[in-house]
Structures are given as structure tokens and as C-alpha cells.
Amino acid sequence: MLIKKAADIASSEITSKSLYLNRRKFLAGSAALGAAALAGVGVHSLASPPLVEANAKIDGLQKSPFSTTENVTPFKDVASYNNYYEFSTDKYEPASLARNFKTRPWTVKIDGLVKKKLELDVDSIMKMAAPEERIYRHRCVEGWSIVVPWVGFSLSELIKRAEPLGKAKFVEFTTLYDPGQMPGQRRDVLRWPYVEGLRMDEAMHPLALLCFGMYGEVLPNQNGAPLRIVLPWKYGFKSAKAIVRVRFVENQPVNTWQQSAPQEYGFYSNVNPNVDHPRWSQARERRLGEFGKRPTLMFNGYDQVAGLYSGMDLRKNY
Amino acid sequence: MLRAAKVVVFLLCLGPLAHLGWLAYRGELGANPIEVITHSTGDWTLIFLLLVLSVTPLRKLLRQPWLVSFRRMLGLYAFFYGTLHLMTYVWLDKFFSWHEMLADIAKRRFITMGVTAFLLMVPLALTSTRGWIRRLGGRRWQWLHRLVYVSALAGVIHYIWLVKADLRPPLQYAAVLTLLLAYRLVAWLWPRRHAGGRSLATLPGSRESSG
Numbered sequence A: 001m002l003i004k005k006a007a008d009i010a011s012s013e014i015t016s017k018s019l020y021l022n023r024r025k026f027l028a029g030s031a032a033l034g035a036a037a038l039a040g041v042g043v044h045s046l047a048s049p050p051l052v053e054a055n056a057k058i059d060g061l062q063k064s065p066f067s068t069t070e071n072v073t074p075f076k077d078v079a080s081y082n083n084y085y086e087f088s089t090d091k092y093e094p095a096s097l098a099r100n101f102k103t104r105p106w107t108v109k110i111d112g113l114v115k116k117k118l119e120l121d122v123d124s125i126m127k128m129a130a131p132e133e134r135i136y137r138h139r140c141v142e143g144w145s146i147v148v149p150w151v152g153f154s155l156s157e158l159i160k161r162a163e164p165l166g167k168a169k170f171v172e173f174t175t176l177y178d179p180g181q182m183p184g185q186r187r188d189v190l191r192w193p194y195v196e197g198l199r200m201d202e203a204m205h206p207l208a209l210l211c212f213g214m215y216g217e218v219l220p221n222q223n224g225a226p227l228r229i230v231l232p233w234k235y236g237f238k239s240a241k242a243i244v245r246v247r248f249v250e251n252q253p254v255n256t257w258q259q260s261a262p263q264e265y266g267f268y269s270n271v272n273p274n275v276d277h278p279r280w281s282q283a284r285e286r287r288l289g290e291f292g293k294r295p296t297l298m299f300n301g302y303d304q305v306a307g308l309y310s311g312m313d314l315r316k317n318y
Numbered sequence B: 001m002l003r004a005a006k007v008v009v010f011l012l013c014l015g016p017l018a019h020l021g022w023l024a025y026r027g028e029l030g031a032n033p034i035e036v037i038t039h040s041t042g043d044w045t046l047i048f049l050l051l052v053l054s055v056t057p058l059r060k061l062l063r064q065p066w067l068v069s070f071r072r073m074l075g076l077y078a079f080f081y082g083t084l085h086l087m088t089y090v091w092l093d094k095f096f097s098w099h100e101m102l103a104d105i106a107k108r109r110f111i112t113m114g115v116t117a118f119l120l121m122v123p124l125a126l127t128s129t130r131g132w133i134r135r136l137g138g139r140r141w142q143w144l145h146r147l148v149y150v151s152a153l154a155g156v157i158h159y160i161w162l163v164k165a166d167l168r169p170p171l172q173y174a175a176v177l178t179l180l181l182a183y184r185l186v187a188w189l190w191p192r193r194h195a196g197g198r199s200l201a202t203l204p205g206s207r208e209s210s211g
Helices: A017-033 A122-126 A155-162 A200-204 A256-260 A303-309 B002-013 B015-025 B033-061 B065-093 B098-107 B109-126 B130-136 B138-145 B147-162 B168-189
Strands: A107-112 A118-121 A132-139 A144-154 A170-175 A195-199 A209-214 A228-230 A243-249 A284-287
Touching (some): A107 A122, A118 A122, A132 A228, A144 A155, A155 A200, A155 A243, A170 A200, A195 A200, A200 A303, B002 B015, B002 B065, B015 B033, B015 B065, B033 B065, B033 B147, B065 B109, B098 B109, B109 B147, B138 B147, B147 B168
Parallel strands (some): A107 A243
Antiparallel strands (some): A144 A209, A170 A195, A209 A228
16 A cells, blocks of 8 residues: 655645634634625734744844934834735734745845946845944824834945946835745735835935844844835835845836826825825824824924935925 | 524624624734724625625525515614724724815715715615604605615725725625625516516517516
């Protein structure tokens, strides 16, 4: 008798416990209502928050003058509420779906209009400069905000080492494309891979952060590990996650959300209370953990970037 | 028997609210509880609208006339969850700022559509009593209550228009609604099969010619 070895099942293919429990939850709910046809909706976003594991500590953090003194949002909120469409369009799901995401080995390709094309290991990038803790406000285009102690250093440190040519006017960031690991990429809700871009002077601004940690620890997978950017004066979607490529170009890149809905999301996407999203007002925001809404500040309160946009019509360049 | 069943269904319909209350009590509504409450009450409004629209097709297809006794309750629950959903907007999103809301309704089509869907339910809830059926007369009452089709349609469009990129959840509702409305269209075009009344032989496109 031939006994076959059980086929290997990659751990990423095993339904996670929380998914499994969700499924049970909504089956129970729909059976009770006799509405099997509607199963999966309604209770969907009520997934109980997954346990968030602690990551390795990052030592020797420098304080930053850019840090806000506002109350920091609890770690568990920042690590369980993620707009990360590569994993899921449901904000509560990336935490569990990204649990087994492989962040090593990880290389970042630096190419385009540079003197020397590079392929850098993420660990070598992290050693380019002393890590700083930067407590930034982070405003989502959807109207909520958080305060996060990110860990990283100015993006300019990486750009300087890449030695971009004079012709390079923009820099483009590409997120990993790996539908095997990122289940959200198996559906084309957006055009994959995710692409974001900055004007060169924006990217060189000291506030623009190359980030690999938060709350003194290595970045959780659902927050964009191993390497992301953080641009506190822009809506959150500009801050690309899980970056595998940094390309210097002459022409303005078309970022993914702009490509998806150009009348709603522009290239600049600076936080601006005076320019509404076509479908909702941007005048106020809900800081997670607060009941009321607070007024949204121009450039999310980072007035030091205003000079980058002097003379520009921010209504047109939204 | 039916009375007992009604009590059970009544309590089951409170389940989604109880579930929300329980999660809130345990602090398990996640990082953005208000968003969860808004989405959940919105989802359940649509679910109850679709449930109430399933009563007639199920009753006829399964030949279970007693199902109709649950229709009013399901409809009122749609109105109940719709009211909660609207309240999250009025209170937790706009904090009773009426001019902001009016500007929203005028300017943002998904809000316009959502408010329309709700307002259409108001007369239906008000005239859901036996007294009103009598006062209006069965035929007129029935005509009025066909507004529920428009309300459900507006509700689904409201959802479609508000999503950022992932249309799948609202399209699930749209699919079920299409099915339920298609049933009515078919039943209206070919009343024969269901009611067994007049001959259809004269209707163009009718395949059944004999009774």
C-alpha cells in the first residue's frame, strides 16, 4: 500500500484563527436570521482585534525636534487599524493577514536617474544613519488621525547616497508585489504594485522620514515593514509601505490612488482643511480615541513645508 | 405558535444591536468604534430591507403564506437600524451641526442618496399599523408601500457611491436586490404562474398559452 506524504501546506495558506472565527461568527449570525444569501456582510468589520505581538526593540534612539508633544495613540490601535489594501480592504484584517509576511531577506533597488544603480539590503539601509524617534501626527484621507512615534531617519540620507542626476525631478516608490503573501493583490481593487511619488524637494525635506520602526520597536508587518516612508504633512496613502524600489525620474509619477480616481486623489495630497474630498469634508478629523472631532490643520500642522508650495494653487494641485 | 415565533424573531432581530452593545461594553469595538457602529448599523439596515423584500418571494415560492406575518416586523427593524445609522451621522459625525448636514446633503451625492433612502422609509413606518391600512384602503396602502423598492435601491446606491475602491461589499447587496426586484418584474409580467388568473395567451413573448 502506498502511503502518500501529506502535501506541504505553506503556513500562509492555513486559514488564520481570527479569519476562521470570523467565518464562524457570521455563519452563526446569518443562520439565525435565515439570511444565508447575505452572509459575510454586516458583521464583517466586527472582527475582534487580533493580538498584536511585540517586536524587537531598536536601541539608541535619538530624540527629534520634529516630535509633537501630543498624546501618542495606543500601540494596539495603530497596529490593528491599517489601510493596507495589499492585504485587505478591511482595516482590521491586515494585522492577522500580514502575520507571516516575510521581511527578510529584503533588498531595495535604487535606479532610474542616478549615478550608480544600487541594490541595497534593508539592514544596510537601516544603518545609514542614527535612528531617531519622531512623534508625528498622521492624517488619513478618510478623516481620522493618529499620533505615532515612528523610528527612522530623514529620507534624504538615502537619497544623498543614491546620488541622483540633475535631471531627476521626482522620486517614485514601489511597494512589493507578491500576491502569494499579500492576498489583497489577488483582486484588482487597485493597480498593483502600489506606486507613490514625491517631488525631489519634498523628498529631501527633513520631515520626510524613511521609517523602519514604531514605539521603539521594529515596524509590525501590517504597518509597512520592513521599510516605508512617512510624510506627516500629506494624507496617509502617500506614505508607501514595504518599499522594494526607489526610482528617480524626470516626469511626475502617477501614484496609485490618483490612477484609481484622479478626481479624488491628486499627486500632492497635502493635508488641507480647505479642499474637500469630493465626497466628504476634510475640515475636521477624528483622532482615534477621542469622541469629538478636531479641526484639521493646514499641512497637518507642519507649516515648515509651506515653502515647498508657495505660488501653487493647492485647489488645483490637490 | 406563531405568537411564540414572533417573539423569537423579534429578539433575534435585536441581536446585531445587542452584539454591538456587548462589544462596546467589553471595549472590543476596535480602534475606531464610531466607524464600526456606523458601518454595522448601515449594513443591518440594508440586510433588513433585503429580508423584508424576500418575504413575498419566499412565501410564494415555498407556499408558506404564514411568512407574511413577519413582514411588518422586519420592515420596522429596517427602519430601526436605519434610524440608528442616521443618528451616528447626525450625532457622532456632525454633532448636530444642521448647516453642515444640509451642505452635505446638497453637495455629496452619497449623503443625498442615503437621506433619501431613510426619508422614504418614514411614511412606511408611520403607516405600518392596522389602523392605517384600514384608513388608506388595502390597494392604496400597497401602492404606498412599494416605496420600499425605491428605498432599498437608494440604500444600495448610497453604499456603492461611498466606497473608495472595493466595490465588492455593496455589489453583494446590489446582486440580492436585483434578484428580488427581478422576481417582482417576472411576477408582474407573467402573473399567471403565481396567481393562476387571466389567460396570458395574448401577451407577446408569453410561452404559456393554455391554462
